Amino acid sequence: MAVTASALRELHRIHRQLTDLRERKERGPKQIRAREANLARLADELTKLQADHKAARVRSDQKQLLLKSGEDKVESLKVKLNAAASNREYQVLKDQIAADQMAGSVLADEILEAMEKIDELAAQIAEQQKKIAVSKEELAKAQQSVLEQAELLETDLKRLEAQLREAEAALPTDFRENYQRVVNSKQDDAMAEVQGDFCGGCYQQLTPNSMAELSMSVAIFCRNCGRLIYLPEDRTPSQNR
Numbered sequence: 487m488a489v490t491a492s493a494l495r496e497l498h499r500i501h502r503q504l505t506d507l508r509e510r511k512e513r514g515p516k517q518i519r520a521r522e523a524n525l526a527r528l529a530d531e532l533t534k535l536q537a538d539h540k541a542a543r544v545r546s547d548q549k550q551l552l553l554k555s556g557e558d559k560v561e562s563l564k565v566k567l568n569a570a571a572s573n574r575e576y577q578v579l580k581d582q583i584a585a586d587q588m589a590g591s592v593l594a595d596e597i598l599e600a601m602e603k604i605d606e607l608a609a610q611i612a613e614q615q616k617k618i619a620v621s622k623e624e625l626a627k628a629q630q631s632v633l634e635q636a637e638l639l640e641t642d643l644k645r646l647e648a649q650l651r652e653a654e655a656a657l658p659t660d661f662r663e664n665y666q667r668v669v670n671s672k673q674d675d676a677m678a679e680v681q682g683d684f685c686g687g688c689y690q691q692l693t694p695n696s697m698a699e700l701s702m703s704v705a706i707f708c709r710n711c712g713r714l715i716y717l718p719e720d721r722t723p724s725q726n727r
């Protein structure tokens with residue numbers, strides 16, 4: 487099972503780049519979904535603001551009608567007051583007018599408050615619509631850029647997958663099954679470069695026997711973590727390049 491460290495290093499590089507490309511490929515659509523969710527949330531908030539605005543206007547209109555009918559009532563009471571037949575009737579009407587005018591002034595204050603609230607909501611609605619416009623624009627830009635990136639990523643993926651097939655085809659057949667098993671379970675983490683005399687994946691010290699095998703280009707797996715291990719470039723014997 488002679489496999490050079492440089493062949494393993496190359497395989498490891500391809501696997502890591504493939505993982506990186508696949509992650510980047512997934513990241514794009516994830517970002518789009520996050521932006522879509524944000525836009526939907528802004529739209530929901532706008533709907534609520536618009537409903538609040540409408541309800542505030544209805545309440546204000548009702549109060550205006552109430553104020554108007556109160557004022558009409560005061561006017562007709564004033565007519566009656568002028569035609570009062572007795573002091574007692576005059577006083578009752580006068581008290582009634584005063585009470586109605588007081589109620590009207592409370593109502594007028596409430597209407598003023600309601601109008602302020604309506605203005606405030608209208609400003610919030612305008613602000614929210616601006617936010618939505620910006621969010622829509624950003625979403626469109628992100629969609630465009632993800633689309634463009636996806637094409638580039640796809641090209642890179644195809645190129646690397648071809649490199650992988652070629653590198654794997656060069657592996658000794660009796661080794662390929664063990665290699666495939668560890669790659670299937672650990673993907674780009676299936677391999678580790680030796681650091682000093684430690685496994686670069688789990689940092690377990692390697693036996694002198696393992697180190698001797700590595701220097702003879704024997705493909706071995708770390709006994710602790712099962713990763714396929716290989717010597718770094720500066721320690722690879724030149725005859726094995």
Ligand SMILES: [Zn+2]
Pocket residue numbers: 685686687688689690708709710711712713
């Ligand atoms: Zn290990």
